[in-house]
Amino acid sequence: MAALQSADVVIEGEYHTGAQEYVYLEPQGMQAEPTEDVVIIRGSMQCPCYIVEGGALLLGLPSEKVRVIPCATGGGFGGKEVFPTLIAGHTALLAHKAKQPVRLIYDRVEDLRFTIKRHPARVRHKTGWMRDDRLVACKSNWSLTAERTAHSVRWSCSGRRFMRRGPISAITSTSRLAPWPPIIRRAERSEDSERRSPCSRSKRTSAATSAGRFRRRGIGLSLFMHGTGLNGNAEGFFKSEVLLRGNSDGTVSVLTDQMEFGQGTQTIVAQLVAEGLRVPVEWVVAEEPDTAESPNSGPTVASRTAAVVGGLLIMAGQRFRDKVEHRSGGPILDTYAFRSAVAELVSQEPLLVRVSYRPPSDFHWDEDTQQGDAYLAYTWSCCVVALEVDTLTGEVKVLDVTAVQDVGCVVHPLFATGQVEGGVTQALGWALMENCVWSDGVMQNANMTDYTIPTAMDVSPMRVVFLEHPHPRFPHGAKGLGQPPAEGLAPAVVNALRQALGIHFNRVSITPEIILPAWEDRPS
């Protein structure tokens, strides 16, 4: 690669990341009931639409003969995206053939042994830089393994998480330079200059705060970005739909199959429709998903609900109001009058507004050449971690986390903060504690005692900061929020450990069993 050869500085590295178990609150479980007309499937899930499609295919039925009614779901974290379709298939097939209801619920050990994990990765990066900060070449090689789990590896390696150089790796895999906020260029510059200067490392190490005889402290920073919604043309392919229905009391019901599993979907769905309708949020009813009624709004994944579906909800609200005003003969300024108008119209005929997704006209992605917009938008984020290493045991105590993200628009401050705190906590486990142990294709530590996730006692004080630069591709400007907070902590921890110990770890999770030998056997 000629560009690499002409670069002033070439940075090269290999990084390894471990598998992560999702640890949703209840183990996987499904129930199928055959009825005269349809097979009804209930259970814990993120994506009712996948189960309708999978069930119809498996049973050889038209999709309207498979009705999915999700149960209250305790967290998904990605683990209830694809896998529930398998169990739904098992129960539906048995129920369909046996003409009996069938329920299948895993216990936690079965769940850990048989379900998917977030795949581990090996990443090789080579980047070429010019003295004036220009990135001129980038070569990246990714290897993701399903680690003998049932999950097929898909092409999207564009950055759920990656080590240290998030922006660069994302650019590599998306084949287009997104505009870089200046802050990232400044940060990269300082890091590079540090790497160029051989003396800076020892200087920095000695500067690490000593917090007592057997404690060393360090601070690390990471900068990263995450695409909003499904990548490439997938959003256009799914053509997500939402449906509003006027009720006889003048309230408006929202039907989507976006799932609530703790992230606040039900609340923001009502909020966003109320925004479009310009009525109090209490007058909007977010109906529970049931595929007999609710349209396919796409999977509840990929940080897409608030941004992509949220945009549709606002538009739907606006169109609903337009329709009501049009039929009532003109603008209605008073909200109570609007409600009366809705009730009046509903008493005559059903009042429905259906909106489906269309990609923005400025969005282009060429699947063949892999050129264009890989995502609708990017959430730009920064994470700063202060930590303390116990040099007798290699244990790490995270002292403080500051998480900053530009999410475009904060729809619900409390839920948004909760998403960030949860994502950071999940990442803390991934960075420092969690470790899937495999032997002959079987997870050995398949219980919650041996697969250790953080408790609240492992979590440090956390400062959550939102920046709001509304993105023009969404009516309200909101970008993805669900996944990004989980991405930045690990690279910040790696950098903090480098400051504390003068050791650069190129893999996560970085457990005490890795830290202690590295510290004790370091070259003097």
Add this chain to the structure above:
Amino acid sequence: MSERTTIRFTLNGQPMEVSAPPMRRLLGVLRETCGLTGAKNGCGEGDCGACTVLVDGIAVVSCLVPAIQIDGAEIRTVESLAEGDYLHPLQHVFLERDGTQCGSCASGFLMTACPHLEHGGETTTQYSATRFRESCVAAPATTESSKRCNKQRKEQAIMPAIISDHRVHTPTDVDDALRFLADHRDEGWRPLTGGTDVMVGIYRDHSHGQRWLNLSRQHTPLAGIRREDDLIRIGALATMADLRKSSLLAEACPLIGQAAAVVGAAQIQNRATVGGNIVNGSPAGDTLPVWLALDAELELASTRGRRQVPYGQFMTGYRCTVLEPDELLTAIRFRPRSDGQLQMYFRKVAPRVAQGISKLVFMAIAGPEEGYFRDVRLAFGSMGPTTLRARAAEQLAEGQLPSPSLGEQTAATLARDLTPIDDYRPTANYRHRVARNLVREFLTGNLGDQMPVAR
């Protein structure tokens, strides 16, 4: 063969009578027999706390409570909190302050917090930090048992175990228990106390056909902590919570309370007994190095009489002890050491701050006499098939002044006495490194006053 027992208890104020296998989980009885689904099944082994309910006013994880032990008890679940449309103050606060996200574990949080609101109790920051937020630990199962478990799993298809063929006998008092054991000496009856490790074993390994002698807290001679002349006597049925809260122990040896406080979480500490921790025979038991370092004596009783066995001679191998099939551990006695300025150090190294299985437990006591080490005890858990003393290091340190060279010298001898297993939780190499560091720094004089609880 299916053995069922009639169990009578009060559920949210209503008398209940159910027929259930005696070792069935209380969680299963509540959800499937009684139809109360407020308590959730998250992990099934006492880690997550989502199944927390109150048994006689005490928060416990219902996945680790065998049905037989709720006979005669008063059970309260989350369903009891609200009265009609009137929410319990806790529910009200959770609602008002958006205290839930998905809500799956909300009932666990509510039932853990409930006794504190209703009966007062410990409300220090330490308490709320350690009890309210964490969930808890299941008791240690080690590689051997997980290997065994894997083997079994490969041989049998994994099927949910219906725990129906365990047999349970509930004696009326200690003498009755001892008579029963004498009469059924060769039938493999084992004592069942808090059940926090037993239940994990049964459900994780899908074991069956075991026989359990149900010793409940009603057997008062086996509970309680008291002074006996110049000794302290701890009844075998004293719970970790009892140890943690005892002012007598706090005065005699504060490290006992510290060791008890790092066993699982509040719900586990409310049920796990000190006798169970000892008789269980796992080298990873969190309190065990404390008894070893204190030279505690165990009182073993049978119809043949009573005998005293020093704790150091009790464990003979991995999950092997000198306890005869007709014997029960009834009490632990130790002499509080108060010789001069005692240096003491307790440290549990685990995968996380709370609720971790120990990678290593270290308890050190030394009585410096005019600056010189006297009667040095360096006790370890999780560093071999049994709890172990680092004898060579102790001998070297005897009569010496604390110094870096003594630290280095003694640390180098540890490999002679410590023989940890090498597996993922964690490697032997890691365990040796930590043991070396802790002994070196203790004998250098750097750790004497630092007594961290966990990390």
